[in-house]
Amino acid sequence: MALINTAIDEIGMTPWQWKLFFFNGFGYAVDSLLIVCQSISSPAVDREFGRPNKKVAGVPLASQVGLLVGAALWGFSADIIGRKLAFNTSLLICAGFVLIAGGMPDYISFAAMVAIYSAGAGGNYILDATNLVEFLPITHTWLVTFMSIWWAVGYMITGLLAWGFMSNFSCATKSTPATCHKADNWGWRYLHFTTGSLVLVMSVARLLFIRMTQTPRWLIAQNKDVEAFTVLENLAKKYNRPFTLKLEDLEGKGRVLHTEKSRWSLFRMSMHVGGLFQTKLLTYSSIVIFANWFVIGMVSPLYSVFLPYYLETRGAQRNGPPSNYTTWRNYAINQVAGLGGPIIAGVLVETKLFGRRGTLAIGALFTMVLQFGYTQIKTPAQNLGVSAAITAASNIYYGTIYAYTPEILPSAHRATGYGICVVLNRIGGISGVLIGSYANVETTAPLFVCASLFGLLVILSLILPFETRGKRAN
Structure with a gap:
């Protein structure tokens, strides 16, 4: 692994790795795009079809279950079959079922399609972050x-x-299935048709414009030294970069134990989990990072998934019944403000004062303070400003945890470890949906819970044992 890392550093950053950053980014975008797509659609779907179970928010729950299945499928299989297959197929699966979801005639069939396309997206950022960090x-x-x-x-x-579709093609906020008809409620369908088409374009672009290979670190973990050497040699030759690694140096380090067994053998599959707990320090690190991901999972649906409901009713309490236009304009501004979070995180993680762990803590702390403050808003301007700041602050945390997690996991077991993180995240998400379903999401109660959970994340961030700033992910 050290020889491979040295060779990658010697080759340096090439145009191919910049392309990898760009096209792996598509997976990140699709993950968030589809989570928000179903959450935005959920109130309108409720109004048109009604919920089969009045208490349970079925569409968000279907999304979380699908995301859990996707995380388990893509995450656990990636250490067995490599990173390439998911990169080439996951977006295509998502695109097809998102387009189908827009044409569903009732609540149950729509929720089923949400579960399937969420499963397609569920492992995207596991594989995308892993692909990138390993090159x-x-x-x-x-x-x-x-x-x-x-x-x-x-x-x-x-x-x-x-903002464009839901504000112009949706039933009024207080509509019921008796008064909300399909002809008046095409906004959520247009949203799915458009996002599905966009994801389809992304999936085709991945296939046409970048030739994905297995990562060298995964290859040597499978005892495929020749293939790993060839990948790096071809990269160096293509971009005329220095390359002094010798194949005999790799092969001279011996063989990886047990690679003669089938990759699908229970023994080798169990090694990927056991590899996350090989030492006391690694065990402690794994447990704390798992806890971070579980808590994030609970926070996300309580805030993000139920935010459309809260924005609708908050406007009514403070400034009379809000128009669809105002509700979705505010939502769009919130998401634009969120772009600032990853940019701030990208700067802070490389500073000596904060590093990765400090940036995680800062993002969680600011989000906690702002969410407590959000419960006291009294004007539409305060509503918009504070909610936009929350989105930006929480994205500081999210952006950092997505990068920090693959950095601290051992390469041979990275996708498995990340998969466990995301599975726990989805279990937390299901818990959050159920909590929100039986709480009143039109009050400030979910915000108090969210703020308290972000306070817990501050502590969980600071007790992480590894600071990876300036260090190589192995």
Whole structure:
């Protein structure tokens, strides 16, 4: 692994790695785009079809279940079959089912399509962050943090589309299935048709404009030294970069144990989980990072998924019944403001004062303070300003955790470890949806819970054992 890392540093940053940053970013964007797509659609779908179970928010729950399945499928399989297949197919799967979802005639069928396209997207940022970090020279590892800008871009695109579609083609806020008819409620369908088409374009662009290979670090973990050497040699030759690694140096380090067994054997699959707990320090690190991801999962649906409901009713309490236009304009502005979070995080993670752990803590702390403050808003301007600041602050945390997680996981077991993180995240998300379903999401109660959970994230961030600033991800 050290020889591979040295060779990547010697080759340096090439145009191919910049393309990888760009096209891996598509996966980040699709993950957030589709989560927000279903959450934006959920109130309108409720008004048109009604919920089969009045208490349970079925569409957000279907999304979280699908995301959990996707994280398990893509995350756990990536250490077995490599990173290439998911890169080439996941967006195409998403695109097809998002387009189908826009034509669904009832609540159950729509929720089913949401679950399937969420499963397609569920492992995207596991694989995208892993792909990128395993090809980057140490001088550019900050790009893994900055790649979360794509996650914010996904939110922004969906927010702007919602402003156009939901404000002009949706039933009134207080409509019921008896008064909300399909002809008056095409906004959520237009949203799905448009985002599905956009994801389809992204998936085709991935196939046409970049030839993805297995990462050298994954290849040597599979005892494929010749293939790993060839990947790096071809990269160096293509861009006329120095390359002094010798194949015999790699092969002279011996063989990776147990690679003669089938990759699908229970023994080798269990090694990927056991590799996350090989030492006391690694065990402690794994447990704390798992806890971070579980808590994030609870926060996300309580705030992001139920924010459309809250914005609708908050405007009514403070300034009379809000128009659809005002509701979705504010939502779009929130998501545009979110672009600032990853940019701030990308700067802070490389500073000696904050590093990765400090940036995580700062993002969580600011979000906690702002969410407590949000419960006291009294004017539409305060509503818009504070909610936009919350989005930006929370994206500082999210952007950093997405980059920090693959950096601290061992390369041979990176996708498995990241997959466990995201599975726990989705379990937390399901818990958050159920909590929100039985709480009153039109009050400030979910915000108090969210703010308290972000306070817990401050502590969980500071007790992480590894600071990876300026260090190589192995």
